[in-house]
Amino acid sequence: MFLSLLLSSFLTLVELNCENLFDCKHDSLKQDTEWLPDGKRKWTPARYWRKLNHIGQEILSCQQEGVPDLVALVEVENDSCLFDLTRRSLLRHAGYEYLMTESPDVRGIDVALLYQPMTFRPICYDYLDVKPLEGMRSTRDILYVQGETLNSDTLHIFVVHAPSRYGGEKQTRPNRQLVVDRVMNVVRQLPADAKVIIAGDFNDEATDPALRFLEDNGLHNITAKATGSHGAKATYRYQGFWQSIDHVFVSTVLLNSVEQTFINDAPFLLEEDKKYGGVKPLRTFNGYRYQRGFSDHLPLVVRFRN
Secondary structure, eight states: OHHHHHHOSEEEEEEEEEEEEOOSSOOTTSOOGGGSTTSTTOOOHHHHHHHHHHHHHHHHTTOSSSOOSEEEEEEEOOHHHHHHHHHTSTTTTSOOEEEEOOOOOTTOOEEEEEEOTTTEEEEEEEEEOOOOOTTOOOOOOEEEEEEEETTSOEEEEEEEEOOOOTTOHHHHHHHHHHHHHHHHHHHTTSOTTOEEEEEEEOSSOTTSHHHHHHHHTTEEETTTTOOOSSSOSSSEEETTEEEOOEEEEEEGGGGGGEEEEEEOOOGGGEEEOTTTSSEEEOOSEETTEEOOOOOSBOOEEEEEEO
16 A cells, blocks of 8 residues: 555545544533533544544545545544544554644634655644634634655645634624635745645635635635535535535646546445435434434545646
8 A cells, every 4th residue: 555655646635524523531621511421412432433433434435545645634623533543543554644733712623634654744834823803703723734745846735624604604704704814824925836735614615705815816726616426516515505615725836736626425425315305424413313424524535646
């Protein structure tokens, strides 16, 4: 497997919202009590380890040979979860290392980047904090990683989890604009020919103002039209409507290197949508009903030519 990684002419990036990858331990500084064994969700060690293995299975299924080189993860609680995911789950032989944020998010969720040390070498990284607007609760930091690929290309990778639409889409637009403004403040300081990748859950669709702002500033949404091969028309489905709220943007210099973009909607990640018809992601919880699923989001996959 590792030889195939070294000989591969492609670099594969996966973006995945894990749907609340929490451990079973209480952090007294965070609002995580529903994710405890005696909490509302009865989040027992057995359920936690099943979740870890499901996320591992989901990542491995994104590539037929070898494993993805880079995985941008959203909704991960802490370092313990990442250690268990990379060292003790189905991914334990995959060779991943990781970097993650430590944000002021009230629930304690963060973003992370898994990487294959043989195909991507981090040079430096930082947490980009997002100062909340008046009346806005603290949100996730943005993870920024600068690293080098096998062919000595330097990549600038940003992993984003923008604020939700809770409270109304229009009312919360400034919160999401704040996040893309923060990213662009850093991107503008990079060389004009920098190879930039911005991946994550933006809680906005391609035509919404915050994402149009990124395109107006020279970035390209390469996954706006990504679909799956088993019925998924986007990464997320709400009340029967598919929504593309997970995205991958790249700078112009990377456009010609994009070989393929798609949604991994392998059949085991889906279930029948009995109310609205078709299929939907097989999530871990439906409301508070535990259903042994994977995530309420499907993985986005991008293959770049090295």
